[in-house]
Amino acid sequence: GAQANADYLSGLNAAQREAVETLDGPVLMLAGAGTGKTKALTARIAHLMSTGRARPNEILAVTFTNKAAREMKTRVEGITAGEGAGMQWLGTFHAICVKMLRRHAELVGLKSNFTILDTDDQIRLLKQVISAANIDEKRWPARQLAGIIDGWKNRALTPAQLGKSDGAAFNDRGVQLYAQYQERLKALNAADFGDLLLHMVTIFQTHPDLLEQYRRWLRYILVDEYQDTNVAQYLWLRLLAGGHRNICCVGDDDQSIYGWRGAEVGNILRFEKDFPGAKVVRLEQNYRSTPHILAAASSVIAGNKDRLGKELWTDAEDGEKVRLIGHWDGEEEARWVGEEIEAMVSGTSKYAKNRRNPRSKSIEQEFERLAKAGKLRGAATPEQLFGILKAQNSPFAEFKTRKLMWELTERRENDLPLAPAFQKFSEEEIAIMVRASHQMRSFEDRFLSIGLPYRVIGGPRFYERMEIRDAMAYFRVVISPDDDLAFERIVNVPKRGVGDKAMQGIQVIARQNGVSLKEAARIAADEGVLKGKARTGVAELIAALDRWSSMAVQQIRFPGVDDEDEVIEAEGQRSELSHIELAEKILDESGYTTMWQNDKTPEAPGRLENLKELVKALEQFENLGGFLEHVSLIMDNESEEHGAKVTIMTLHGAKGLEFPVVFLPGWEEGLFPSQRSMDESGLKGLEEERRLAYVGITRAEEVCTISFAANRRVYGQWQSQLASRFVDELPVDHVEVLTPPGLYGSQTRGMFGGGMSASFEEKVSRADAYNSPGWRRMQERSGQRGMAQPKEGRHVVIDATATSSFTEGERVFHVKFGYGEVMEIEGDKLTIEFDHSGPKKLVASFVKPANK
Ligand code: ATP
Ligand code: MG
Numbered sequence: 130g131a132q133a134n135a136d137y138l139s140g141l142n143a144a145q146r147e148a149v150e151t152l153d154g155p156v157l158m159l160a161g162a163g164t165g166k167t168k169a170l171t172a173r174i175a176h177l178m179s180t181g182r183a184r185p186n187e188i189l190a191v192t193f194t195n196k197a198a199r200e201m202k203t204r205v206e207g208i209t210a211g212e213g214a215g216m217q218w219l220g221t222f223h224a225i226c227v228k229m230l231r232r233h234a235e236l237v238g239l240k241s242n243f244t245i246l247d248t249d250d251q252i253r254l255l256k257q258v259i260s261a262a263n264i265d266e267k268r269w270p271a272r273q274l275a276g277i278i279d280g281w282k283n284r285a286l287t288p289a290q291l292g293k294s295d296g297a298a299f300n301d302r303g304v305q306l307y308a309q310y311q312e313r314l315k316a317l318n319a320a321d322f323g324d325l326l327l328h329m330v331t332i333f334q335t336h337p338d339l340l341e342q343y344r345r346w347l348r349y350i351l352v353d354e355y356q357d358t359n360v361a362q363y364l365w366l367r368l369l370a371g372g373h374r375n376i377c378c379v380g381d382d383d384q385s386i387y388g389w390r391g392a393e394v395g396n397i398l399r400f401e402k403d404f405p406g407a408k409v410v411r412l413e414q415n416y417r418s419t420p421h422i423l424a425a426a427s428s429v430i431a432g433n434k435d436r437l438g439k440e441l442w443t444d445a446e447d448g449e450k451v452r453l454i455g456h457w458d459g460e461e462e463a464r465w466v467g468e469e470i471e472a473m474v475s476g477t478s479k480y481a482k483n484r485r486n487p488r489s490k491s492i493e494q495e496f497e498r499l500a501k502a503g504k505l506r507g508a509a510t511p512e513q514l515f516g517i518l519k520a521q522n523s524p525f526a527e528f529k530t531r532k533l534m535w536e537l538t539e540r541r542e543n544d545l546p547l548a549p550a551f552q553k554f555s556e557e558e559i560a561i562m563v564r565a566s567h568q569m570r571s572f573e574d575r576f577l578s579i580g581l582p583y584r585v586i587g588g589p590r591f592y593e594r595m596e597i598r599d600a601m602a603y604f605r606v607v608i609s610p611d612d613d614l615a616f617e618r619i620v621n622v623p624k625r626g627v628g629d630k631a632m633q634g635i636q637v638i639a640r641q642n643g644v645s646l647k648e649a650a651r652i653a654a655d656e657g658v659l660k661g662k663a664r665t666g667v668a669e670l671i672a673a674l675d676r677w678s679s680m681a682v683q684q685i686r687f688p689g690v691d692d693e694d695e696v697i698e699a700e701g702q703r704s705e706l707s708h709i710e711l712a713e714k715i716l717d718e719s720g721y722t723t724m725w726q727n728d729k730t731p732e733a734p735g736r737l738e739n740l741k742e743l744v745k746a747l748e749q750f751e752n753l754g755g756f757l758e759h760v761s762l763i764m765d766n767e768s769e770e771h772g773a774k775v776t777i778m779t780l781h782g783a784k785g786l787e788f789p790v791v792f793l794p795g796w797e798e799g800l801f802p803s804q805r806s807m808d809e810s811g812l813k814g815l816e817e818e819r820r821l822a823y824v825g826i827t828r829a830e831e832v833c834t835i836s837f838a839a840n841r842r843v844y845g846q847w848q849s850q851l852a853s854r855f856v857d858e859l860p861v862d863h864v865e866v867l868t869p870p871g872l873y874g875s876q877t878r879g880m881f882g883g884g885m886s887a888s889f890e891e892k893v894s895r896a897d898a899y900n901s902p903g904w905r906r907m908q909e910r911s912g913q914r915g916m917a918q919p920k921e922g923r924h925v926v927i928d929a930t931a932t933s934s935f936t937e938g939e940r941v942f943h944v945k946f947g948y949g950e951v952m953e954i955e956g957d958k959l960t961i962e963f964d965h966s967g968p969k970k971l972v973a974s975f976v977k978p979a980n981k
Contacts, residue, residue: 136502137175142412144411144412145172149169149176152177155375159379159380159439160379160410161827162415162823163416163441164441165412166379166412167353169412174205174216174351177349178212185212185216186218190216190351192219192220194221194782197785198220198224202214222325222326226328226329226365227245227325229343230329231243233336236332236339239328245322251275251321255271257313261309262309264299264306282324285360285364287311288305288307330368349377351376353379353785356396357392358397359391359392360391382437386817388813389817413439413440414443415441419447419830420443422831422833423442423443425451425826425859425860426826429819429855433816433820435812451865452833452835452865457839457840459568459840459842463575466792466836467572470790473832475553496511496514557773557774559776559790560783561776563794565795568794568795569591573777577592583774583776584777596725597740598618599622600721601615607674607677607715610674611645616645619721620632625663628663635653638652647671650667651671654668670719677715677718680711680714681708681753681754708751708753712743712747712753716740725740745842780821790829791828791834792836793833796822796855798851798854800850802853802855822855835856837852837853837856935973935978937951937952941976947964949964957973958973959972
């Protein structure tokens with residue numbers, strides 16, 4: 130290739146350089162987050178090529194995600210003047226193994242065009258295998274068997290390698306079912322994900338000649354995120370590296386977060402034993418984050434017993450402390466994050482105003498750097514480069530270049546001189562990282578309604594998800610019976626025996642009579658055009674739709690007949706069958722919820738969770754119609770595809786990435802750490818959650834904000850939440866506790882005092898936030914109302930549900946009914962006279978004190 134640019138070496142520190150330049154023999158880079166492992170790995174690839182050690186197709190480079198592979202390829206291309214494009218063997222374990230297996234499929238009884246089963250297909254096939262073996266699928270669910278088999282495959286175990294005792298589950302027939310499943314796969318010319326590696330390991334173990342060939346072809350092996358490899362991946366790597374031993378692995382034991390998927394952090398710790406004489410390089414300088422952020426991450430991860438322990442340092446300027454804030458509930462949290470981001474991107478936030486990025490350069494320096502990297506595209510000045518990029522609508526994705534473009538536009542438009550520091554943040558520089566994907570909905574909703582562009586990584590956006598579209602289609606038909614598209618979507622979901630033919634019949638009737646599909650379906654059922662199951666199914670659906678529609682219209686009820694515990698409605702007001710209850714009824718009676726409850730695929734629980742989120746979203750609206758209108762408007766607004774966007778993703782998906790601004794919401798017991806990890810015996814699960822916290826904090830470059838809410842709806846029920854134990858583990862000196870805005874009153878006290886250990890609280894109470902006038906005001910208020918009660922020793926209930934927390938005559942606020950005044954208190958029930966909807970009796974925990 131062309132003379133490569135050796136600049137990639139001068140940008141490295143001594144330890145990195147050593148790792149890059151030690152081309153032969155095994156090398157292990159074991160180092161903390163942001164120390165430049167990935168950067169060094171990329172430089173190593175460039176170095177292999179530019180020294181002529183290896184051609185692009187002789188290098189095997191494994192990344193953890195396809196996205197990471199694309200990024201690495203782009204970077205290598207940048208360094209090697211395009212030569213990296215020839216890298217055929219750069220990708221994830223799966224991607225690389227598929228490529229290999231297609232060539233040698235016949236060795237495991239497959240044809241080269243084998244299909245790869247997704248999880249749904251896998252479960253369906255297992256169901257067949259289970260029922261063919263006369264096993265009751267209800268007692269021994271296919272999903273469970275899938276988990277067991279995946280576990281075996283992750284450990285590279287074939288049925289033949291397993292003993293009888295290994296099949297303890299499934300009436301001791303696990304291994305036998307596994308063997309039958311593998312036979313079925315072969316007959317179908319198919320492989321599941323686990324097979325890709327398992328087959329390749331088997332092939333290499335049984336065909337030494339072939340393995341030899343690959344060892345000659347793939348002379349250099351590089352692996353990123355090595356701490357998350359499972360046994361099968363490990364064996365595959367060890368087989369391939371066995372001859373030449375030119376293998377370079379990089380990783381961080383503190384970032385091992387896929388144990389639940391069979392990853393074994395032991396692989397990285399065993400490297401020196403597997404490859405005696407390996408050069409071990411340790412990197413300790415972090416180039417990503419400010420000292421405060423780094424200190425926070427180090428303090429949290431120090432809570433883990435099972436770790437090697439590494440020191441990280443940085444010479445970056447102090448920057449901002451990690452920010453910690455508690456909110457009333459998840460919606461408030463999303464609202465606050467939305468406002469913060471708006472302030473950051475518009476430049477009104479103090480963080481934007483104070484922004485001094487220690488790594489930012491002047492435009493001239495940046496231009497210089499791009500010139501060295503050969504990326505000027507013929508431009509002679511920054512202005513020209515900008516013009517070219519703009520004209521080409523360049524997908525030139527490199528971060529610094531986007532900054533450059535931004536700076537140039539900004540400066541040009543405001544006629545300002547070029548300045549060395551960037552001030553405002555761009556949406557592109559901001560990410561929200563959640564523990565569980567159902568947390569995304571409240572952020573998406575908020576961002577949609579304030580018009581903040583965002584993207585969701587690792588899944589479709591909330592309102593584009595299948596189950597959400599289905600549910601909304603039901604609502605649409607209930608509100609507008611003529612909505613044919615919506616009707617078509619739901620008429621056979623869940624299955625009602627309405628196949629293509631039946632649907633065609635209904636469409637013909639609709640056209641002939643000029644009526645909606647719903648009316649046509651009614652006619653088809655009444656007049657016997659539909660037969661059998663389809664007929665009863667459709668008739669029942671139409672009757673139910675009619676019933677729901679009338680409920681949506683009337684919703685009138687009269688007082689005096691109510692049970693005392695129910696909300697008392699004033700005369701002429703709408704009935705207590707709120708639109709929320711109606712929505713729940715529709716999802717229930719239509720069989721839609723049941724359909725997902727009976728579904729045993731791994732996605733089903735998530736879908737149910739999303740449906741609950743949908744119902745929750747309704748709370749902010751008066752009725753179903755208003756909600757549907759809102760969604761259609763915001764979805765329409767969001768057509769613009771290009772441009773800077775805020776990223777919403779899970780913590781698991783964030784590995785290896787970095788953003789100047791990171792929000793980490795939902796740090797609450799049961800959510801993060803997850804309930805499952807808390808229920809587990811032993812510390813394994815909790816330690817993995819803590820590593821996830823470490824991964825989250827270390828993604829942030831400049832501003833890191835952690836938040837938690839006092840109340841959250843979990844499985845449709847409001848719950849008082851305790852702040853996460855990880856909040857306790859933050860180092861006080863590096864944390865700024867923010868006073869939440871607005872409405873909260875006494876609960877604020879509970880949030881800060883309640884969520885944290887006594888010592889933390891004591892330390893925090895010296896923090897500035899506690900001396901602010903707003904804070905003192907709230908403390909006074911909480912003093913009047915009495916403290917929250919301790920629960921489970923260390924923690925204190927955040928939400929004061931105690932009877933004493935409200936007084937008669939107090940002004941209060943309820944999410945649905947708005948403002949009102951407490952008339953009467955009985956135990957935890959309040960009778961409230963609402964300003965707009967009259968008197969109601971409610972459970973106290975659903976009401977917050979109003980502040981006027
Ligand atoms: P993680 O463990 O999170 O994957 P990592 O160790 O792979 O982190 P990188 O992503 O390679 O770290 O680097 C982190 C940041 O530091 C990047 O922005 C990178 O460009 C920068 N960086 C790495 N090494 C250096 C260096 N020697 N000089 C300046 N910046 C560096
Ligand atoms: Mg990395």
